[in-house]
Amino acid sequence: MSSKKIRVLFTISNFNTAGSGKVVYDLVKGLDKNKFDISIACGSSEGSFFKVIESLHVPIYIFETKVPYRPYISLPFRIVPIARFYKQHDFDIIHSWQWSNDWTEALAAHLVGKKWLYTKKAMGFNKHWQIKSYLAHFIITINEEMGGYFPNKKAQALIPLGIDTSYYSPHAVTSYTKPADTHFHIITVANLVPVKGIQVLLEAMARLNDSQVKLSVLGDFDNAYGHAMVALRDRLELQDQVAFLGKALDVRPYMKSADLYVIPTLDEGRKEGMPMALVEAMSMGLPVLGSDITGINYVLKDFKALLFKAGDSEALAEKIQNLKELDSAALDVLGCKLRAYCEAHFTMVTFIKAHEALYTKMMSHEVL
Incomplete structure (x- = not known):
């Protein structure tokens, strides 16, 4: 040749x-x-x-x-x-x-x-x-x-x-801010369209009924679905707990400030091929939860306990509560296992x- x-x-x-x-x-x-x-x-x-x-x-x-x-x-x-x-x-x-x-x-x-x-x-x-x-x-x-x-x-x-595991690394980020008065910080990253299932995560937040749990939603919400999710947050009276932050060029500081990443995609439409925001969170050593659908369950196939039934806010709330009750050392161990998995497979x-x-x-x- x-x-x-x-x-x-x-x-x-x-x-x-x-x-x-x-x-x-x-x-x-x-x-x-x-x-x-x-x-x-x-x-x-x-x-x-x-x-x-x-x-x-x-x-x-x-x-x-x-x-x-x-x-x-x-x-x-x-x-x-x-x-x-x-x-x-x-x-x-x-x-x-x-x-x-x-x-x-x-x-x-x-x-x-x-x-x-x-x-x-x-x-x-x-x-x-x-x-x-x-x-x-x-x-x-x-x-x-x-x-x-x-x-x-x-x-x-x-x-x-x-994924570049040296870029998406907990050691690559030194400056980050955790929301005030927060015991447990959840983050999700998505272009806000209906299949992303953000309503399921909001409903799970309402079920938790814990003012010290905060949620940050990163992604463009200046569209009909995004506006509907802001309105749902307000109806659920979660204004003090849920922040819609818009798009961020670098999501790593937000992930570094979080205790948990959640991807609640629904089992319909285009679904997920291989959700990179989920892999990024794992590479950052962040514990994750994901809906049990194609793409997400491929990434988490060796971590089935971190999956929940798509569209089921009650199941998601229970999973969040279980992780929230773990001490920081146990969460760190889980985060290290997820990062090691990325380094081995992705x-x-x-x-x-x-x-x-x-x-x-x-x-x-x-x-x-």
Whole structure:
């Protein structure tokens, strides 16, 4: 095989609401630049994290690599600019991190003979996912159940998302503030949409009926669901216990100040592929609780006692109470076990090596 660098284009909708933005950043940063020439294409430059992406000093194109399917009769003409973009920059591999079931960027890649793969980030499958999967030269799954969506696709592999455990470390944060008059501080991090189940966590807080338990909700709540959750907090008279803090570029100080991380996602809709905020909390040595659904139960498969029935606020309140009654030493032991698990299963080093090997094999046609 030629010693020429493999030119890889990462495509992503944006670095504002896309939850995998930090993963893509770490992957681009870690890939061997002697072997790979990396570029990024995204639909927008919005969000404070985009400035962090720019610090990678790789070519970033504000270019939409997908178009609406309909009307189908004009689709071949509408994908031509995407195909021309791929060809103009002579990319060898296009790796899609788009969250949707769009397959038009794959079609454009086939039009100019470029290899195209995608990382399946969320649960869910329909006819458009079938088309996308058929067109993909390779599929990366991030939990054990995803492979069941395409049992006849040999060109696939499970590569769990990786995390920089030195960055997400309790020792990497020295400045943090715990909310005043707090005996037990809970945190959750999410883009506030209905499937995230924040109402379940609020209802669990009300069931606890303990004014010394505080909850911090990190994530954009300036939308209909976010406003509804603020209103629910007020109806439950939890104004002194629950704070909606909006988005934070760096969640580590908030996690460092917390005693518990909770992810209450519902068992419906897109669900979770592999929730990185949960893995980040674990890597920070923070005890966690999660709803027993695909994605979350994959990350916590060796910690089943930390799972609760999705949508069940009573079960969640009971789990919180049980952890709250542990002394600080016992909570520290649990946090250390969770961090050690991340270091054993979800390291960025393993994640990057798996991608380097895959890209190399794709160019040698070994996986096709």
